[in-house]
Amino acid sequence: MTFSERIKLEANKRSHFRCCICYKVFVEVHHIIPESENGPDTLDNAAPLTADCHYLYGGNPELRKKIRQMRDYWWEIVAKAKEETKKYQNFDELIFEENTNYKEMLIDKPIAIYHNIYEPESFEESAKILFNLVKKTQIEFPNKRRVLFLDIERHKDIGEKYDIDIYELQIYFILRFLSNFLSEVHTPLVAFKTKKQSNNIPDDLKIFASKKEAVNFKCKQSDTIDIISFDSKKI
Template identity: 50%
Template sequence: MSFTEKVKLEAKRKSAFRCVVCREPFVEIHHIIPQEEGGPDTLDNAAPLCSSCHDLYGGNPYKRKQIKQMRDYWFELVENTIMTNDGALLEIEKDPYFLNSLKNKGIALYHVVFENESFEESAQMIFEIVRTAQKTQPNLNRALYLDIDGHRNENGGYDNDMFELQRHFILGYLLPFLSEIHIPLCSAKNTKLQKNNIPDELNIFSSDEEMIKHLKKEGKEKSFTIYSEEESGV
């Protein structure tokens, strides 16, 4: 057996989706005591590690105690220094070991895309996280961290939904409303001033024709933003 999705997500959240050794994002959940040696699939035996630290230390039996100590320290540090809002919005306050340019400058937004989520569902949730961040923490620099479970094609790359989500929606559309992004495909910074006039809602259309029909019906009482899959080239 392996860790359940519930245990993996809990471990990732307790570590702020970062490696307990080097603090880098995009982690996998490592068995401190290997399964073949009777290690259980429990949170107590789980350590979030990036792929590099997993390769360097994961298979070394002499590092197990140290990995557990570093994990416990990082879990406690995250709990004591990061404020959460429904598990989605994190404000970084004090952490001398947190290697992140946002320290004392902004907020970090985290989202995990699960295997059963479609492009539309994920895009709406991410947009709502960004909109809520502006509403509750106005005009602070925002950094988006994205993790994706599954959504792989037969060649090992991301499927069409997740490629579009990263390449066209986040990089091509959402980045102006953020200061930086860290997604599985890449990391990028907004070279211009972050926009804070985030609309009230996001409308996603499969074609320009569908978008035009909606615009004709839409009143002017509510601001909204448009993402067209046709314009994205998908």
């Protein structure tokens, strides 16, 4: 026996179609307790893994408990990320305004934006790279539909959790700010289509550690500037 297609699809959906250990794509749903040891074909015994992770972990009986723990943790993270996404975006479909020009603008082939965040990159470095990529795409391909694809190397703590910088980058910076200038977003934690892609991208990006710091900066500027918090409200 093997997993039914329904079980495999459900396991993959809960894992965002990524490995529950390394978070990479191209996975197969494997038995935590092997079939040869009468492991059941149930969702509780299913773990989406890459071939490498299955080779490293799957054959070791002592690591089965850890596989289950990492899978449960990853499923919980993905579920929370999806709930967070629904607060700010229409998660199911792309909604067009009743504007013919806007519809025509977005039916063209999209421009893919890809970035792989390597271990040395901080929150601020990654945010600026992504912002500049989006801005450059708007300059070179004006008003084209933009789709962001993000991969992440390492950036995990001892418990195999994403470090705080990369978690906040995905949930706060990308979801609540950068997604305003994109039509679709695909990261290890979230994937969604936006209600509307804005092409009015700011000239520059400056990141502040606190609201107080942002307000002080704004007060010192002679020009009128807008400062947006991660809840999409102007300060």
